[in-house]
Amino acid sequence: MMTANVNCGHSNGTAEMQKMCISIVPIFNHLEQAEMNEIVKHTHSVSYPRGHTIYHEGDTSDGLYIIHKGRVKIYRLSENGKEQLVRILESGDFTGELSLFNETVHDAYAEAMGKVELCVMSRDDFQKFLLKYPAISLKVLGEFSNRLAKTEKQAARIAMETTDSRLAMYLADLAEERNSDRINLPMTRKDLASHIGTSPETISRKLAEFEDAGWIRQLGQREIEILDMDALLLI
Amino acid sequence: MMTANVNCGHSNGTAEMQKMCISIVPIFNHLEQAEMNEIVKHTHSVSYPRGHTIYHEGDTSDGLYIIHKGRVKIYRLSENGKEQLVRILESGDFTGELSLFNETVHDAYAEAMGKVELCVMSRDDFQKFLLKYPAISLKVLGEFSNRLAKTEKQAARIAMETTDSRLAMYLADLAEERNSDRINLPMTRKDLASHIGTSPETISRKLAEFEDAGWIRQLGQREIEILDMDALLLI
DNA sequence: ATGAAACCTTGACCTCCGTCAAGTTTTCAC
DNA sequence: GTGAAAACTTGACGGAGGTCAAGGTTTCAT
Missing domain, CATH: 2.60.120.10 (Jelly Rolls)
Structure with missing residues (x-):
């Protein structure tokens, strides 16, 4: 209840x-x-x-x-x-x-x-x-237009980019938004997976790959430090 | 006039x-x-x-x-x-x-x-x-809200549905919009593929499958008759 | 009308990644 | 604090579908 x-x-x-x-x-x-x-x-x-x-x-x-x-x-x-x-x-x-x-x-x-x-x-x-x-109204229109742009971008990504790219871009967006190379995932692997169109297992694996490649460092389950943004976005 | x-x-x-x-x-x-x-x-x-x-x-x-x-x-x-x-x-x-x-x-x-x-x-x-x-402004807000809803739906589909479902749903949407079981694809296979997040080859193959299953009939390259909408949406 | 270009279809191959499973770690309610 | 539930990781496997290629068909500009 x-x-x-x-x-x-x-x-x-x-x-x-x-x-x-x-x-x-x-x-x-x-x-x-x-x-x-x-x-x-x-x-x-x-x-x-x-x-x-x-x-x-x-x-x-x-x-x-x-x-x-x-x-x-x-x-x-x-x-x-x-x-x-x-x-x-x-x-x-x-x-x-x-x-x-x-x-x-x-x-x-x-x-x-x-x-x-x-x-x-x-x-x-x-x-x-x-x-x-x-x-x-103008404020709401501005907000809508932001959201529309973001959603269309997201749809295009899911439709055309590889899973690696989508995850890398997500991390990059988050880092830009927070204006820091240390980011805190705002959600579980499951939610993140559903957001970028993949499975939680794949998220775990890709993050491990990124870490092996030296592009990121996983500090906790949610905290990530981006070490090489350029390499990340070149995938 | x-x-x-x-x-x-x-x-x-x-x-x-x-x-x-x-x-x-x-x-x-x-x-x-x-x-x-x-x-x-x-x-x-x-x-x-x-x-x-x-x-x-x-x-x-x-x-x-x-x-x-x-x-x-x-x-x-x-x-x-x-x-x-x-x-x-x-x-x-x-x-x-x-x-x-x-x-x-x-x-x-x-x-x-x-x-x-x-x-x-x-x-x-x-x-x-x-x-x-x-x-x-209210009209434009209405238009934006429509577009936003449509785009979010589209993003969710590409993220979560199989290719078969996405194509089937696209056909269903088109049939509903045109209010007819005879539909005319408004674009090439290539554009349709990029819209629903797949490849032109896959579109050809899936449409052939749908036809073999008796769910649709391909009349020309662009014209399609939907024979069994329910089966199509149950994929 | 006619040739060139764009578009569509079908086949073969192969990789990415979703799913299932089992074990570990973290979170949360009491 | 403690136990249960949720979340995460890692491995193995298989299939959906992307890619490359080759040949047929339609469209379009002249």
């Missing part, structure tokens, strides 16, 4: 949290203080435990979810029940938008990777704000 | 044609007549021959392209020079948007599949209209 802790904005602490929630999200935090306060009134906070499914494929969309604390993984299931990890959301990211515009049902799953705190806004309120503050 | 055919060479086309262009695009055709006229003033028409590259990966974005007549294929190149077909644009579709919001350079190629006629709007004008008419 889920033990969701739903707050509807009556306590000071919670109002404070919702305000924070809005103020950390790129799509809202460019607004005037008064405007943000108005938006805060139309959100409520929710907290879920590790493993809780926030929405299912097929659920009707109930709104926009903004991650305040914790991480959420978005995944899909194929016909035969295999899971593919689509992306991981962190503080300041949002989801639920896809079904806000055209579809009315979700086409993926959202699951709490640890304890998470979310701010939720209803579909109707969100659309109202988009029309009232056109600048928000 | 639809007397505005061809005749726009490489320079500006007739006002009539540009008007048509705007009136067939879902993101604009919901506007009032006067508003559309205003937008028409800020577009110009262009025509390109078969095979012409409309924009290159790395080009700086010069604006929004709306397809008036003909078809345009969007593709990417991998490191090793392999091509992946991302999607095919038809009359009423638009492209160039990705680089309109965040990136300033294109990350893919656009090529005319036959003679095409386009209407072009500058990046600045487009952004101005988005702010002036918030309803346009």
